[in-house]
Amino acid sequence: MTQPSTIGGINLLPEEKKREIYCGLIPRELLERFNIPRSFTDAQGRSLIKAKWAPGSPSAELALFHQADFPDPILYGHLTDTMNGQIHVLLYILNDPSSPRFDVDKMPDGRPTKFGTLLRNLEAEKAALEAGLAPGQVRHGLRLLNPAVIAFENFVESLGHDLYFVEPLYYHNAIIFERYGFAYQQGRKLMERIHSGFAEGGDLLKKLDNSTFRRVEAKDSIRLRSWAIHDGLLGEPFTNVTMYKRVGKFAGVSTTADTKW
Numbered sequence: 001m002t003q004p005s006t007i008g009g010i011n012l013l014p015e016e017k018k019r020e021i022y023c024g025l026i027p028r029e030l031l032e033r034f035n036i037p038r039s040f041t042d043a044q045g046r047s048l049i050k051a052k053w054a055p056g057s058p059s060a061e062l063a064l065f066h067q068a069d070f071p072d073p074i075l076y077g078h079l080t081d082t083m084n085g086q087i088h089v090l091l092y093i094l095n096d097p098s099s100p101r102f103d104v105d106k107m108p109d110g111r112p113t114k115f116g117t118l119l120r121n122l123e124a125e126k127a128a129l130e131a132g133l134a135p136g137q138v139r140h141g142l143r144l145l146n147p148a149v150i151a152f153e154n155f156v157e158s159l160g161h162d163l164y165f166v167e168p169l170y171y172h173n174a175i176i177f178e179r180y181g182f183a184y185q186q187g188r189k190l191m192e193r194i195h196s197g198f199a200e201g202g203d204l205l206k207k208l209d210n211s212t213f214r215r216v217e218a219k220d221s222i223r224l225r226s227w228a229i230h231d232g233l234l235g236e237p238f239t240n241v242t243m244y245k246r247v248g249k250f251a252g253v254s255t256t257a258d259t260k261w
Contacts, residue, residue, distance in 0.1 A: 005160045007081045008058040018053055022062050024155050025077055027147035030094075034066040034074060042068050059090075066097055072138060075148075087156055087164040094148065099140035102128035115169065116230060117237070126212055134172045134223050135230040149180055153247045163246045170238060172226035174255075177243050181250035187241030191255035194234070198225060207233055222261050 004010045010021050023040065030036070040049045046068035053060040059080035063073035078091040103124040104116055113119040115136040128137060156164045165185065168174035174191060184191070197204030198219045208216045213231035218224035229238050245251070 003158060003160070006058070006085045007053075007060050007079055007087065008056075010159075011053050011057050011060065012055050019049070019051070021155075021158075022051065022053065022060060023049070024158065025062060025151055026064055026075060027144055027151040029144055029147045030064070030075060030142070033142075033144075036064070036066065040064070044068070070097055072097065072101065074142065082165060087159065087161060089152075089164065089166040091169065092148070092166075094142040094144055095139045096142050097139070100131065101139055102131065102133060103138070104128050104136065105138050117169070129213065129227055132223075135170045135226050145176070145180065149245075153245075157247050161247070163244050165242055165244045168241050168243060170226050171229045172222050174241055174243065175222050177245075178251075178253050178255065180245075181252070182243040182245045183251035183253045185242040185244050187243075188253070188255065190241060194225070194229070195256050195259070204228075204233055220259060222256065222259055225259075 004013065010018055013021070031038075036048060041047055048065045048068055050063040050065070050073070051061060053062075059078065061078045062076070064075040065072075066074050072095050073093070074095055074097055076091065076093040076095075077089070080088050080090055082088045104113065104121055106112055107119055107121050108123075111119060113121055116125065125135070131140075133140065152164070156162075166177055166182065168177055171191075171194065174187070194204065196202055199205065205219050208214050208218055208228065210216050214228045214233060215224050218228045
């Protein structure tokens with residue numbers, strides 16, 4: 001059988017084959033760290049994977065848990081096909097389950113915030129900021145993005161592609177992707193404008209009033225800049241930024257010079 005070249009094509013395969021292909025996205029280092037067997041089941045036979053990859057759908061969601069009853073996955077990925085059949089990453093998360101949880105993804109009454117893009121749980125966000133997290137993070141990350149990128153590129157290459165796209169949800173995501181070799185399909189001018197806005201005499205620098213999410217130190221910190229932008233510093237949402245990476249290539253793009261994290 002010929003290997004499909006799209007998410008939609010994979011989703012037409014038998015369940016077992018789909019699972020085998022999509023599990024190729026999971027870095028080996030992640031499985032080793034949490035002693036997850038290749039069966040992706042625990043000692044009681046419970047599945048450690050939750051997935052949405054329905055036949056006919058052009059998207060797939062994969063969540064891997066280190067414990068079947070744990071509230072958050074250690075890895076979550078949401079992929080879709082672009083209009084011309086390329087692979088597009090809508091969301092990719094690595095959570096450290098041993099770190100404290102901050103409910104930035106839900107309101108006190110349980111309503112979802114869509115990671116703060118729809119609603120904002122300000123108390124949870126403030127606590128997350130103080131704990132060193134970036135916008136949208138419910139827990140600290142696992143520092144496994146490098147092996148994750150390698151696993152992802154192997155997956156993309158196995159589908160016959162030599163590049164793939166990502167959608168950075170926040171400013172800091174875009175900077176992280178830059179530092180892992182991604183380039184911009186759209187949004188580079190916005191990113192450069194943001195950087196110049198935090199420079200001496202810049203319009204964004206003047207808006208840093210030292211309130212909770214708009215600290216003066218943000219001028220020299222990617223993480224704090226991201227919080228200020230998340231708080232509305234731009235006067236509009238952070239959107240319309242799409243990036244891409246060529247498999248095995250490092251683009252060398254930087255819109256922030258050597259600004260620290």
